[in-house]
Amino acid sequence: MSDLMNLKEAIVNGKLEEAKAIVNEALEAGVNEQEIINNYLIKGMEEIGERFDQGKAFVPNLLLAARAMKGCLEILKPRLKDGSGASLGTLVIGTVKGDLHDIGKNLVASMLEGCGFEVINLGVDISDSQFVDAVRKYNPQIVCLSALLTTTMSYMKKVIDTLTNEGLRQKVKVLVGGAPVSEEFAIQIGADGYSSNANGAVILAKRILGKC
Template identity: 65%
Template sequence: MTNLNELYDAIVGGKLEQAKAVTNAAIAEGIAPQTIIDGYMVKGMEEIGARFEAGKAFVPNLLMSARAMKGSLDILKPLLKGDGSSSVGVIVIGTVKGDLHDIGKNLVASMLEGCGFEVINLGVDVSSEKFIDAARESNANIICMSALLTTTMNYMKEVVAAVKASGLQGKVKVMIGGAPLTNDFAKAIGADGYSSNANDAVALARKLLSA
């Protein structure tokens, strides 16, 4: 009998191979993928996120946990096709036009995916047109933008304007993050929210979807 607490421990500890091994064993026993995800994997990501928030875990720990989570998720994804409950919501994420930084953005993407969101990662140097097209194609609930430079953060205003012009306002929420940004900046450009780290981003995304 597979001890799924070992999967929780593997996610929290960032142990990729252990996470994959327990996931495979659980599938072989016929345990429902959604039970594995909701009961153990998401809870593991929430725990490492809480430790990060409390200063008891650091960015490398988050990255390793996200990697372990993704390894397990990749095994489970083929079994989830057609299961409408498998995704909390759809998020399009990218670093804005002119900015090539992606470590923070990728960490946020991994955390969101680890906590049950379907994430479309557009990469770096993403134009407003690309954000809008991807949001339309995927029926996204949220557009998540990142910028690490003061020279590129103002481009976010153009994306917010494009969301309004496209008729997606009200259907798609906009959240932003990145070192030079603030909550006041988010309000000033008309974004729906700002998060300062990956753990906050998950909480904000959930809040925006329940609003």
Template identity: 80%
Template sequence: MAEFKDLKDLIVTGKLEDAKVLVNEAIASGVTAEDIINNYLIKGMEEIGQRFEEGKAFVPNLLLAARAMKGCLDILKPLLKDASGTSLGTLVIGTVKGDLHDIGKNLVASMLEGCGFEVINLGVDISDRQFVDAVKKYNPQIVCLSALLTTTMNYMKNVIDTLAAEGLRENVKILIGGAPVNEEFARQIGADGYSANANGAVVLAKRILQAC
């Protein structure tokens, strides 16, 4: 019997290939995709996230862990598609126009996806019109805006204003994140929430959807 509990540690240490082997062994042994995600992948990402907050892990560690989790999710996704009610909700996420930074945004997207959300990752340098088009196409419950520069953070308000002008603002919750923004800025631009890290983004997204 494989020690599937080791899967969490493989996620924490970012050992992609070893983690994929263990995921396949777990599937062959009858462990459900949901159990693998909830009991191993998510717990691994929660642990590396906690280590990061405590200064015991760094961005490269987060990236390796996120890469390992994504590789495991790629194996599990086909199994999840056949299950009902597995998605917690749909989110659109992107770095706003003029900003090409995507490390933090991708970490948040990976965490959200690993925790059961369907995530539409638009990428970087995304205009207000592109966000509008994505909302119309995917009908998400949440839109996540990211910015790492003080010169681009104010564009978040452009996105919110354009969504409002298109009559879409009431249909979605807006969450923001990135080094230069904070809770006060979120209130100023009319966003629904702010998170300083990926773990917090997951908690916030879940809380917002439960309140809907």
């Protein structure tokens, strides 16, 4: 069997096929699925996130690492008894109505999933009522709102207001992000947090849920 430490490096380096091969060999050797996820896959995602923060890795590196992580999870998750054994919590994420940008949002979603969250990715151009429906259906702890345009970022407040009017605001934390969004804007619209990048979103989500 390949050295499992190579699995962490395969994730960090975004080597999808190598990572999947090591996972399959580990399973054949009887290694526990949860051990693989917690001790190697998540550790790999955490390391690439730290490298990003230090300026030693860039967005393409994050995307490749997230792709490798997702490929491994597709092998492992069906073998977990409840299908979500690694979950730190459930999040709903989407780009708000009127905005069709999804690269940044998808990167955040992949990083969150790679670090152990159950992520419901609603897509782009999501209305306030769609976010409300998702909160009722999936019962998440966090809702993440994304916008890349100054003309659509104000819709984030509408989503928050609708969650309040529907009696759901106290049940979820709302995090916001995107190029035109700032900490000041997040405070202004009543969001619970803001991050300028994917790794920061993971750290923020963990902190909010007490998982740090």
